[in-house]
Amino acid sequence: xxxxxxxxxxxxxxxxxxxxxxxxxxxxxxxxxxxxxxxxxxxxxxxxxxxxxxxxxxxxxxxxxxxxxxxxxxxxxxxxxxxxxxxxxxxxxxxxxxxxxxxxxxxxxxxxxxxxxxxxxxxxxxxxxxxxxx
Amino acid sequence: xxxxxxxxxxxxxxxxxxxxxxxxxxxxxxxxxxxxxxxxxxxxxxxxxxxxxxxxxxxxxxxxxxxxxxxxxxxxxxxxxxxxxxxxxxxxxxxxxxxxxxxxxxxxxxxxxxxxxxxxxxxxxxxxxxxxxx
DNA sequence: CGGCATCCAACCCGATACTG
DNA sequence: CAGTATCGGGTTGGATGCCG
Numbered sequence: 001x002x003x004x005x006x007x008x009x010x011x012x013x014x015x016x017x018x019x020x021x022x023x024x025x026x027x028x029x030x031x032x033x034x035x036x037x038x039x040x041x042x043x044x045x046x047x048x049x050x051x052x053x054x055x056x057x058x059x060x061x062x063x064x065x066x067x068x069x070x071x072x073x074x075x076x077x078x079x080x081x082x083x084x085x086x087x088x089x090x091x092x093x094x095x096x097x098x099x100x101x102x103x104x105x106x107x108x109x110x111x112x113x114x115x116x117x118x119x120x121x122x123x124x125x126x127x128x129x130x131x132x133x134x
Numbered sequence: 135x136x137x138x139x140x141x142x143x144x145x146x147x148x149x150x151x152x153x154x155x156x157x158x159x160x161x162x163x164x165x166x167x168x169x170x171x172x173x174x175x176x177x178x179x180x181x182x183x184x185x186x187x188x189x190x191x192x193x194x195x196x197x198x199x200x201x202x203x204x205x206x207x208x209x210x211x212x213x214x215x216x217x218x219x220x221x222x223x224x225x226x227x228x229x230x231x232x233x234x235x236x237x238x239x240x241x242x243x244x245x246x247x248x249x250x251x252x253x254x255x256x257x258x259x260x261x262x263x264x265x266x267x268x
Numbered sequence: 269c270g271g272c273a274t275c276c277a278a279c280c281c282g283a284t285a286c287t288g
Numbered sequence: 289c290a291g292t293a294t295c296g297g298g299t300t301g302g303a304t305g306c307c308g
Contacts, residue, residue, distance in 0.1 A: 009173045009187075012244070014191050020243035024250060029239075031160040038155070039143045047270055048240070053143075056150050058302055063271065073253035084269040085308080088256045094246075101238040108235040109154035112228075116158060119207035181290055192282050197291065219288080265303040 019029040028072065028098065032057060032065040037099050038106075040075060047087050074098055162206065162232065166191060166199040171233050172211060174225040208232055223262050 013019050023100055028034075032054075039045065039053050051062055069075035074095030080086040091099070147153050162168070166188075173179065173187050185196055200223055203209035208229030214220040225233070 009176045009192040013172055014187070014189070019169070020240050020247065021165050021172070022190075024162075024243035024247050025168070025239065026165040029165075029217070031161075034155045034159070035147065035153070038147055042143045053148065055148070056156075059271080060303090062303065064301090071254050071257045072209050072250050073257075074174045079270095082269095085271090087270060094249075097245075098239075098242060101242045104207060104235040105159065105232075106154050108232060109158035113152070113154065113158050114233075115148075115228075116206050120205050121205075125203065193281090193291080195281065198281095201291060213290095216289095219291090 012058055027068065028074070030065075032061055033069055033074075034087075034102065036062070036065055036069065037074060037091060037095055040089055041096065044088050044090040047089070049087065068097070161202065161206070164199075166195055167203055167208075168236065170196070170199055170203065171208060171225060171229055174179050174223055175230065175233055178224040181223070202237065203229070 013021070016022055035054055035057075036050060039050060045053070047062070047066075050066070051057070051059060054062070057065075066075060066077070070077050070089075074092060076090050076092050078088045078090070080088070147155070150156055153246050169188055169191075170184060173184060179187070179201075181196070184200070185191070185193060188196070191199075200211070201207060204211050205221075209213060210226050212222045212224070214222070
Protein backbone atom coordinates (compact mmCIF):
# COMPACT_ATOMS: atom_id res chain seq x y z
CA UNK A 1 0.00 0.00 0.00
CA UNK A 2 2.71 2.43 1.00
CA UNK A 3 4.65 1.78 -2.20
CA UNK A 4 1.97 3.33 -4.34
CA UNK A 5 3.97 6.55 -4.69
CA UNK A 6 7.22 7.79 -3.27
CA UNK A 7 7.03 10.18 -0.33
CA UNK A 8 3.39 9.69 0.40
CA UNK A 9 1.42 9.55 3.59
CA UNK A 10 1.15 6.68 6.08
CA UNK A 11 -1.23 3.88 5.25
CA UNK A 12 -3.87 4.97 7.72
CA UNK A 13 -4.82 7.92 5.56
CA UNK A 14 -5.50 5.69 2.58
CA UNK A 15 -7.97 3.56 4.43
CA UNK A 16 -11.31 5.18 3.85
CA UNK A 17 -12.81 3.10 6.63
CA UNK A 18 -10.28 3.86 9.36
CA UNK A 19 -8.88 7.21 8.32
CA UNK A 20 -9.23 9.52 11.35
CA UNK A 21 -10.18 12.43 9.16
CA UNK A 22 -12.99 10.70 7.34
CA UNK A 23 -14.32 8.67 10.25
CA UNK A 24 -14.37 10.98 13.22
CA UNK A 25 -13.26 14.43 12.30
CA UNK A 26 -15.59 14.98 9.37
CA UNK A 27 -18.55 14.59 11.73
CA UNK A 28 -17.33 16.62 14.69
CA UNK A 29 -15.38 19.16 12.69
CA UNK A 30 -18.41 20.90 11.29
CA UNK A 31 -18.88 24.43 12.48
CA UNK A 32 -22.05 23.80 14.47
CA UNK A 33 -20.71 21.06 16.69
CA UNK A 34 -17.65 23.11 17.45
CA UNK A 35 -19.58 26.29 18.20
CA UNK A 36 -22.02 24.47 20.46
CA UNK A 37 -19.22 22.68 22.28
CA UNK A 38 -17.41 25.95 22.79
CA UNK A 39 -20.43 27.55 24.38
CA UNK A 40 -21.11 24.56 26.59
CA UNK A 41 -17.50 24.62 27.68
CA UNK A 42 -18.35 27.76 29.66
CA UNK A 43 -21.33 26.25 31.41
CA UNK A 44 -24.51 24.21 31.18
CA UNK A 45 -27.19 25.72 28.99
CA UNK A 46 -30.78 25.22 28.06
CA UNK A 47 -31.87 24.61 24.51
CA UNK A 48 -33.29 28.10 24.15
CA UNK A 49 -30.14 29.67 25.56
CA UNK A 50 -28.02 27.96 22.97
CA UNK A 51 -30.44 28.98 20.28
CA UNK A 52 -30.15 32.61 21.32
CA UNK A 53 -26.41 32.39 21.81
CA UNK A 54 -25.86 31.14 18.27
CA UNK A 55 -27.73 33.61 16.09
CA UNK A 56 -27.06 31.91 12.78
CA UNK A 57 -28.26 28.42 13.63
CA UNK A 58 -31.80 27.20 13.05
CA UNK A 59 -33.76 25.24 15.62
CA UNK A 60 -33.59 22.21 13.42
CA UNK A 61 -29.83 22.32 13.06
CA UNK A 62 -29.37 22.89 16.78
CA UNK A 63 -31.53 19.90 17.62
CA UNK A 64 -29.71 17.77 15.11
CA UNK A 65 -26.26 18.89 16.26
CA UNK A 66 -26.79 18.40 19.98
CA UNK A 67 -28.24 14.99 19.20
CA UNK A 68 -25.10 14.05 17.29
CA UNK A 69 -22.92 15.35 20.10
CA UNK A 70 -24.97 13.44 22.67
CA UNK A 71 -24.83 10.26 20.63
CA UNK A 72 -21.06 10.53 20.33
CA UNK A 73 -20.70 11.14 24.06
CA UNK A 74 -19.37 14.69 23.91
CA UNK A 75 -22.47 16.28 25.42
CA UNK A 76 -24.89 15.13 28.09
CA UNK A 77 -28.59 15.91 28.06
CA UNK A 78 -30.65 16.30 31.22
CA UNK A 79 -34.43 16.51 31.06
CA UNK A 80 -36.42 18.06 33.93
CA UNK A 81 -40.05 17.02 33.53
CA UNK A 82 -41.56 20.26 34.79
CA UNK A 83 -44.25 22.37 33.16
CA UNK A 84 -43.03 23.75 30.93
CA UNK A 85 -40.32 21.13 30.45
CA UNK A 86 -36.68 22.01 30.82
CA UNK A 87 -33.70 20.48 29.02
CA UNK A 88 -30.13 21.25 29.96
CA UNK A 89 -27.06 20.45 27.93
CA UNK A 90 -23.59 20.07 29.37
CA UNK A 91 -20.22 19.20 27.97
CA UNK A 92 -18.79 15.88 29.15
CA UNK A 93 -15.15 15.23 30.09
CA UNK A 94 -14.85 13.44 26.77
CA UNK A 95 -16.16 16.51 24.98
CA UNK A 96 -13.72 18.67 26.90
CA UNK A 97 -10.84 16.46 25.80
CA UNK A 98 -11.83 16.96 22.18
CA UNK A 99 -12.19 20.69 22.62
CA UNK A 100 -8.77 20.98 24.21
CA UNK A 101 -7.26 19.42 21.09
CA UNK A 102 -9.10 21.97 18.98
CA UNK A 103 -7.75 24.85 21.01
CA UNK A 104 -4.62 25.26 18.91
CA UNK A 105 -6.55 25.20 15.65
CA UNK A 106 -8.93 27.86 16.89
CA UNK A 107 -6.05 30.06 17.95
CA UNK A 108 -4.45 29.53 14.55
CA UNK A 109 -7.68 30.50 12.79
CA UNK A 110 -8.01 33.61 14.89
CA UNK A 111 -4.42 34.62 14.34
CA UNK A 112 -4.34 34.03 10.58
CA UNK A 113 -7.80 35.15 9.57
CA UNK A 114 -6.66 38.46 8.12
CA UNK A 115 -3.68 36.86 6.38
CA UNK A 116 -5.95 34.43 4.61
CA UNK A 117 -8.34 37.18 3.56
CA UNK A 118 -5.49 39.14 2.02
CA UNK A 119 -4.09 36.09 0.27
CA UNK A 120 -7.51 35.40 -1.18
CA UNK A 121 -7.89 38.95 -2.43
CA UNK A 122 -4.47 38.76 -4.02
CA UNK A 123 -5.35 35.47 -5.73
CA UNK A 124 -8.66 36.81 -7.01
CA UNK A 125 -7.01 39.91 -8.37
CA UNK A 126 -4.36 37.97 -10.27
CA UNK A 127 -7.04 35.75 -11.71
CA UNK A 128 -9.07 38.76 -12.82
CA UNK A 129 -6.01 40.21 -14.59
CA UNK A 130 -5.41 36.95 -16.43
CA UNK A 131 -9.01 36.83 -17.56
CA UNK A 132 -8.80 40.36 -18.87
CA UNK A 133 -5.64 39.49 -20.82
CA UNK A 134 -7.35 36.67 -22.67
CA UNK B 135 -22.75 41.31 24.70
CA UNK B 136 -21.13 39.09 27.27
CA UNK B 137 -23.97 39.70 29.74
CA UNK B 138 -26.45 37.89 27.59
CA UNK B 139 -26.22 34.79 29.75
CA UNK B 140 -24.18 33.82 32.77
CA UNK B 141 -21.16 31.57 32.18
CA UNK B 142 -21.14 31.90 28.46
CA UNK B 143 -18.38 32.05 25.91
CA UNK B 144 -16.17 35.02 25.05
CA UNK B 145 -17.58 37.62 22.71
CA UNK B 146 -15.58 36.48 19.74
CA UNK B 147 -17.68 33.36 19.36
CA UNK B 148 -20.88 35.37 19.10
CA UNK B 149 -19.64 37.43 16.21
CA UNK B 150 -20.70 35.56 13.13
CA UNK B 151 -18.37 37.68 11.04
CA UNK B 152 -15.21 37.26 13.08
CA UNK B 153 -15.74 33.94 14.83
CA UNK B 154 -12.69 31.76 14.05
CA UNK B 155 -14.81 28.67 13.67
CA UNK B 156 -17.21 30.11 11.14
CA UNK B 157 -14.74 32.22 9.18
CA UNK B 158 -11.69 30.07 8.74
CA UNK B 159 -12.18 26.65 10.17
CA UNK B 160 -15.45 25.80 8.46
CA UNK B 161 -13.71 26.11 5.10
CA UNK B 162 -10.48 24.30 5.87
CA UNK B 163 -11.98 21.81 8.28
CA UNK B 164 -13.74 19.78 5.62
CA UNK B 165 -12.38 16.32 5.13
CA UNK B 166 -10.99 16.87 1.64
CA UNK B 167 -8.76 19.82 2.43
CA UNK B 168 -7.32 17.99 5.40
CA UNK B 169 -6.71 14.75 3.53
CA UNK B 170 -5.06 16.56 0.62
CA UNK B 171 -2.90 18.61 2.94
CA UNK B 172 -1.84 15.49 4.79
CA UNK B 173 -0.70 13.80 1.60
CA UNK B 174 1.13 16.89 0.39
CA UNK B 175 2.86 17.10 3.73
CA UNK B 176 4.86 14.04 2.70
CA UNK B 177 5.94 15.46 -0.63
CA UNK B 178 5.01 17.32 -3.80
CA UNK B 179 2.49 15.52 -5.98
CA UNK B 180 0.91 15.77 -9.37
CA UNK B 181 -2.80 16.08 -9.82
CA UNK B 182 -3.18 12.50 -11.00
CA UNK B 183 -1.13 11.21 -8.09
CA UNK B 184 -3.40 12.88 -5.60
CA UNK B 185 -6.41 11.55 -7.43
CA UNK B 186 -5.07 8.02 -7.16
CA UNK B 187 -3.94 8.48 -3.58
CA UNK B 188 -7.41 9.54 -2.45
CA UNK B 189 -9.72 6.83 -3.76
CA UNK B 190 -12.95 8.37 -2.57
CA UNK B 191 -12.59 11.83 -4.08
CA UNK B 192 -13.86 12.78 -7.51
CA UNK B 193 -11.83 14.75 -10.00
CA UNK B 194 -14.17 17.65 -9.59
CA UNK B 195 -13.83 17.79 -5.81
CA UNK B 196 -10.06 17.47 -6.01
CA UNK B 197 -9.84 20.37 -8.44
CA UNK B 198 -12.12 22.45 -6.29
CA UNK B 199 -10.32 21.61 -3.05
CA UNK B 200 -6.79 22.28 -4.28
CA UNK B 201 -8.05 25.53 -5.74
CA UNK B 202 -9.44 26.55 -2.34
CA UNK B 203 -6.20 25.56 -0.65
CA UNK B 204 -4.19 27.49 -3.22
CA UNK B 205 -6.39 30.55 -2.87
CA UNK B 206 -5.99 30.48 0.89
CA UNK B 207 -2.22 30.12 0.59
CA UNK B 208 -1.87 26.66 2.11
CA UNK B 209 -0.84 24.99 -1.12
CA UNK B 210 1.27 26.17 -4.06
CA UNK B 211 0.65 25.17 -7.65
CA UNK B 212 3.41 24.85 -10.24
CA UNK B 213 2.59 24.42 -13.91
CA UNK B 214 5.14 22.94 -16.30
CA UNK B 215 4.00 23.75 -19.85
CA UNK B 216 5.18 20.52 -21.43
CA UNK B 217 3.21 18.17 -23.67
CA UNK B 218 1.36 16.70 -21.97
CA UNK B 219 1.21 19.45 -19.34
CA UNK B 220 2.32 18.80 -15.80
CA UNK B 221 1.01 20.39 -12.62
CA UNK B 222 2.62 19.87 -9.25
CA UNK B 223 1.11 20.72 -5.91
CA UNK B 224 3.11 21.38 -2.78
CA UNK B 225 2.27 22.35 0.75
CA UNK B 226 3.44 25.82 1.79
CA UNK B 227 4.98 26.73 5.16
CA UNK B 228 1.64 28.33 5.97
CA UNK B 229 -0.14 25.10 5.17
CA UNK B 230 2.33 23.22 7.32
CA UNK B 231 1.62 25.53 10.24
CA UNK B 232 -2.08 24.75 9.95
CA UNK B 233 -1.45 21.04 9.70
CA UNK B 234 0.73 21.04 12.79
CA UNK B 235 -2.16 22.52 14.77
CA UNK B 236 -4.39 19.75 13.48
CA UNK B 237 -1.97 17.07 14.61
CA UNK B 238 -3.48 16.76 18.08
CA UNK B 239 -7.02 16.51 16.78
CA UNK B 240 -6.06 13.77 14.35
CA UNK B 241 -4.37 11.83 17.12
CA UNK B 242 -7.46 12.27 19.26
CA UNK B 243 -9.68 11.01 16.46
CA UNK B 244 -7.50 7.98 15.94
CA UNK B 245 -7.33 7.20 19.63
CA UNK B 246 -11.04 7.58 20.35
CA UNK B 247 -12.58 6.20 17.22
CA UNK B 248 -13.60 2.91 18.78
CA UNK B 249 -14.87 4.60 21.95
CA UNK B 250 -17.16 6.79 19.91
CA UNK B 251 -18.45 3.85 17.92
CA UNK B 252 -19.34 2.00 21.12
CA UNK B 253 -20.99 5.06 22.63
CA UNK B 254 -23.07 5.43 19.52
CA UNK B 255 -24.16 1.81 19.59
CA UNK B 256 -25.10 2.16 23.23
CA UNK B 257 -27.12 5.28 22.47
CA UNK B 258 -28.91 3.66 19.57
CA UNK B 259 -29.75 0.61 21.63
CA UNK B 260 -31.24 2.65 24.47
CA UNK B 261 -33.27 4.59 21.98
CA UNK B 262 -34.56 1.39 20.41
CA UNK B 263 -35.63 0.07 23.83
CA UNK B 264 -37.52 3.27 24.56
CA UNK B 265 -39.31 3.06 21.25
CA UNK B 266 -40.33 -0.52 21.93
CA UNK B 267 -41.73 0.48 25.35
CA UNK B 268 -44.04 3.10 23.86
C1' DC C 269 -40.36 24.99 26.29
C1' DG C 270 -38.37 21.72 23.53
C1' DG C 271 -38.93 19.21 20.27
C1' DC C 272 -40.58 16.44 15.76
C1' DA C 273 -42.70 16.27 10.95
C1' DT C 274 -43.23 18.15 6.67
C1' DC C 275 -42.33 20.77 2.73
C1' DC C 276 -39.28 23.18 -0.16
C1' DA C 277 -35.07 25.72 -1.72
C1' DA C 278 -30.08 25.68 -2.13
C1' DC C 279 -25.90 23.53 -2.86
C1' DC C 280 -22.91 19.66 -2.65
C1' DC C 281 -21.08 16.24 -5.23
C1' DG C 282 -20.54 12.51 -8.74
C1' DA C 283 -20.79 11.15 -13.59
C1' DT C 284 -20.05 12.32 -18.05
C1' DA C 285 -18.45 14.77 -21.95
C1' DC C 286 -15.45 17.98 -23.94
C1' DT C 287 -10.90 21.17 -24.34
C1' DG C 288 -5.83 22.95 -24.43
C1' DC D 289 -2.54 15.26 -18.35
C1' DA D 290 -5.15 18.50 -16.14
C1' DG D 291 -8.52 20.59 -16.25
C1' DT D 292 -13.65 23.06 -17.48
C1' DA D 293 -18.83 22.59 -18.35
C1' DT D 294 -23.05 20.69 -17.68
C1' DC D 295 -26.60 17.80 -15.88
C1' DG D 296 -28.98 15.49 -12.27
C1' DG D 297 -29.55 12.98 -7.82
C1' DG D 298 -28.94 13.35 -2.97
C1' DT D 299 -28.20 15.76 1.02
C1' DT D 300 -28.33 19.97 3.79
C1' DG D 301 -30.69 23.34 5.92
C1' DG D 302 -34.50 26.93 6.52
C1' DA D 303 -39.61 27.84 7.40
C1' DT D 304 -43.71 26.47 9.16
C1' DG D 305 -46.96 23.97 11.89
C1' DC D 306 -48.19 20.65 15.51
C1' DC D 307 -47.58 18.09 19.95
C1' DG D 308 -46.29 16.66 24.91
